[in-house]
Amino acid sequence: MNTFNDIKELVTALKREEKLISEMFAKRKSLPYQLNYARELVDYEDSRIDFLIQHSVINENGSVVELDDLYREFFEQVLDVNEEINLSYIDENIKNIKENINYYFNENNENKRYAYLRIIKKTLKKIGLITLRSVVDIRRNIENTFKNETNYKNKQLKLKNLDNKRIIVNDLIKQTLNLTDKDELTFFTVAIDEELSKIVINLKGQLNQSSHNLIEIEKQIIDYLNQIKHQERFVEKLRKLKYLKDHFLIQAETNIKQVLSQNNDIIFEGKNIEPLKLSITHLQIDEDARLNIERIAKHHSERKNIIPLLADKISDEFLEDSVEEEIFIDLEEVKNGFIASSDNLFNFIMKYNFMKEVDFNERVTVYCQMVSQFENKLTIEDNYETQNEIEYALVYPK
Numbered sequence: 001m002n003t004f005n006d007i008k009e010l011v012t013a014l015k016r017e018e019k020l021i022s023e024m025f026a027k028r029k030s031l032p033y034q035l036n037y038a039r040e041l042v043d044y045e046d047s048r049i050d051f052l053i054q055h056s057v058i059n060e061n062g063s064v065v066e067l068d069d070l071y072r073e074f075f076e077q078v079l080d081v082n083e084e085i086n087l088s089y090i091d092e093n094i095k096n097i098k099e100n101i102n103y104y105f106n107e108n109n110e111n112k113r114y115a116y117l118r119i120i121k122k123t124l125k126k127i128g129l130i131t132l133r134s135v136v137d138i139r140r141n142i143e144n145t146f147k148n149e150t151n152y153k154n155k156q157l158k159l160k161n162l163d164n165k166r167i168i169v170n171d172l173i174k175q176t177l178n179l180t181d182k183d184e185l186t187f188f189t190v191a192i193d194e195e196l197s198k199i200v201i202n203l204k205g206q207l208n209q210s211s212h213n214l215i216e217i218e219k220q221i222i223d224y225l226n227q228i229k230h231q232e233r234f235v236e237k238l239r240k241l242k243y244l245k246d247h248f249l250i251q252a253e254t255n256i257k258q259v260l261s262q263n264n265d266i267i268f269e270g271k272n273i274e275p276l277k278l279s280i281t282h283l284q285i286d287e288d289a290r291l292n293i294e295r296i297a298k299h300h301s302e303r304k305n306i307i308p309l310l311a312d313k314i315s316d317e318f319l320e321d322s323v324e325e326e327i328f329i330d331l332e333e334v335k336n337g338f339i340a341s342s343d344n345l346f347n348f349i350m351k352y353n354f355m356k357e358v359d360f361n362e363r364v365t366v367y368c369q370m371v372s373q374f375e376n377k378l379t380i381e382d383n384y385e386t387q388n389e390i391e392y393a394l395v396y397p398k
Contacts, residue, residue, distance in 0.1 A: 002054045017042065017052060024058065024067050025075055032064040087134060087165060090172040093127045094179060101187045117191055124199050127176055128206035134169050135210045138162055139217055146224045152232050156225065163221045170214050173207045180204070329354055329366060335374050338397060345370060345378070345395035346387070360388060371395060 004010040014021060020041040024033050035049075038058075042048040049065070052058045058065050067075075097120050104116040142162050149155040180188055180200055188200065244250040251257065283289050338348050349367050350360075358366075371378065371393075381394045 004055060013051070013055065013057070017048065017057075020052075021057070021067070021071075024065070025072065028067060028072060033066060035060065035063050035065050038065050087168050087172065089130050090127055090134070090169070090176075093123045093130070094172070094175055097123050097127075097179065098184070101184050104187065104191065117196070121196055121199050124203050128203045131169065131173060131176075131210045132206055134165075135213045135217070138166055138169070139213070139220075142217065142220060142224065146228075152228060152235075156228050156232075159221055159224055159228070163218070166214055166217055166221070170211065173211055173214075176207060177204070329358075331366070331369060331373060334366065335370060335377070338370070339377070341397075346385070346392045350387075364390060364392075367392065 004013070020038055023041060024038070027033055038049055039046065049058070049060075053060050053065075056068050057071055059068055100116045100119050100123070104113055104120070107113045107116065142159065145155060145158045145162065149158060180203070188196070241250065241254075244253055283293070334349070334352060337352070338345060341348055343351075346367055349363050349370070352363075371380065377398055379396045379398050381396070383394045384391050385394065386392075
């Protein structure tokens with residue numbers, strides 16, 4: 001395995017193969033990326049793919065290529081699209097801070113003590129960012145799992161595992177706060193400066209924000225798990241009812257009639273059509289009723305009776321049976337004739353009697369179809385000839 005000599009060489013290589021790497025990254029979760037597709041994106045210059053393989057940017061496995069895990073994880077982290085939640089980063093960073101605090105107190109050289117302090121500051125910043133990103137990843141994974149996972153058992157199990165990760169993140173937040181407020185209080189009192197003070201304040205703000213989000217995530221997980229249990233019970237009950245119905249046992253083994261008789265929902269009510277009969281006496285006395293009747297009668301009188309148009313009688317000539325004959329080229333028959341001949345395929349097709357008029361271009365098409373379909377029964381030589389500005393290979397029967 002070769003390594004890049006410097007950053008410039010790495011960036012140049014990634015820029016040169018930007019199209020290929022972008023496409024492979026976009027399709028990292030779909031079907032395996034075929035080597036032939038990769039060759040198209042590098043203009044069939046195999047040396048460019050070999051260069052990426054030798055420098056472990058991509059890996060080759062037979063006819064499939066994929067981005068190396070190191071670069072895939074790097075792009076996912078930078079673009080904030082990673083779905084794998086690695087909580088060990090926070091724990092390792094807490095241990096790293098404690099180790100460097102010990103080094104800081106044991107060191108008498110000011111320059112070296114400042115170097116340890118700088119590592120501690122950088123690690124504190126990293127803990128805040130990783131914690132926020134972990135919380136966002138947990139929330140995104142919860143949403144994706146609940147919406148996209150079709151298997152109820154796997155959906156329930158994945159949500160419980162994500163809830164365990166939420167608990168771990170919450171514990172790591174408490175460890176970090178204890179580190180700054182209790183466990184290493186001496187260090188944060190002695191070594192405090194303006195920059196470290198800002199870092200600690202910003203870190204506590206990020207951790208508090210993460211804690212509030214984790215509370216909402218916990219509520220969301222509980223709600224989703226309850227929905228899954230309800231849906232699972234409903235589906236199970238529905239399956240039992242369907243089984244009983246299919247076997248004509250639903251009335252004998254259930255109280256469905258009693259349940260339906262006690263249900264007064266409107267959907268189970270029959271539709272009663274009540275006739276609207278107006279009182280003759282009321283119509284004779286009420287002036288408004290008479291005016292309304294006249295208005296409605298006038299509206300109906302203005303309606304036009306639309307007489308539907310009838311189509312003309314279908315002509316008898318359209319009802320007569322007609323037969324249309326067409327002569328097609330039987331490639332199997334052409335192949336049998338060619339195998340029995342001693343001529344090359346192109347000349348044979350140019351002279352062949354197809355029982356209909358076939359021009360030069362159509363005969364060239366037949367030649368190509370014959371080579372494509374019966375390649376195993378033909379001998380294709382490396383010798384070529386030309387006719388009408390078309391170069392063709394000499395093909396003979398095996």
